Amino acid sequence: MDIQNHYYGHSAVMAAYAGLSRPRHVAGLLQHGWTATSPVDAHFADFPQVGRDPKRRRLLVWSHSSRAWSPSGEDRPTTAVGAPVLYLERLLQAQGWRRSDRLGPVFVPFHGTRLVRVTGAHRELAAQVADVDGPSTVCLHSEDMTDPEITSAWAAAGHRLVTAGRRDDPAFLLRIMHLAGNASRLSSNRLSTAVFYAAAIGTPAAVWGDPLTFGAQSESALQALREGWPEFHPTQLHGVASRSAATSAEDAAATALARAELGADSLLEPDALREAMGWTGPASPGPAAQYWAASPLAKAAMVLGLTKRTEESTAAMSAGGFSPMLWLRHPLSHLPRPLPKGLDTPVTTVEPLPAERFPAESPAPDTVTS
Structure with missing residues (x-):
């Protein structure tokens, strides 16, 4: 019922697993990334009525076993279905x-x-990565890939630059899986979705390096990540080449944690998944009408102050440096567009886009969402 259901190729993967040739409109909202707060607050804040009647529209979250939140503390019921990346793994x-x-x-x-910029010493971080792991494959966000200051900092340190594409690209998750599934270690300077993806499929994963500065996030927020998920924050960092056998137990613990965070125990079989997504029987006009008309109007009402977010939702957005007013800078970027195509069969991973190819790609709006 909203554009976020189709971010990062998630609906395309879910459709392929469910036996459909392409995605359909979802009867509800699907979590689109790992979050250190409740996804109800972080991702579904613009739709405070969705999920109150789960027979009509559901809040589809990845897991009810995350350390970040508890479903019992929410004012609306949620349905755990597992993360799309685990369906892709299957x-x-x-x-x-x-x-x-x-x-x-x-x-x-x-x-x-483009709205909330990461600032800091990219050049120094790139040099640290080269010093610890040697020349690496560095996956930049699509917008960072168009920033010469950022790309030159990483390229100058000898790294190979790639991107998974824009968030509206149905092959996005296939490219991330290619990277995570073929890495000797996947690292990031902030605990994020990609780290959980890598660990969940058995790839060593770690968070280290200058976290850089992002919006209004404070040191206390970063400390909360370190304390909440210590398995991904090594106290003693070793380069990939010097990792010892003793780290295998740590990697196993991180994998178990990541699979719990991503909802491995909540994965559904194709029939049950179609039912959860509202993809059984003939297509209903309700989710389509919500996608094309009701959802954009609901977002506009939030931005204009005609409806209010909860205090928890406002706090979740502020922690990420986001503000509803930022939406007004690119209002058309949040309008719905045709649903993505389905994945080719058989499903395979896709190599990420190299830096020299990406600038030739036509730009598409890509802004923050709540």
């Missing part, structure tokens, strides 16, 4: 896919957007 494994180390170390710098 699709790939059914075709004989297995992870490897052939890409060597991969680093995914924490990113901002």
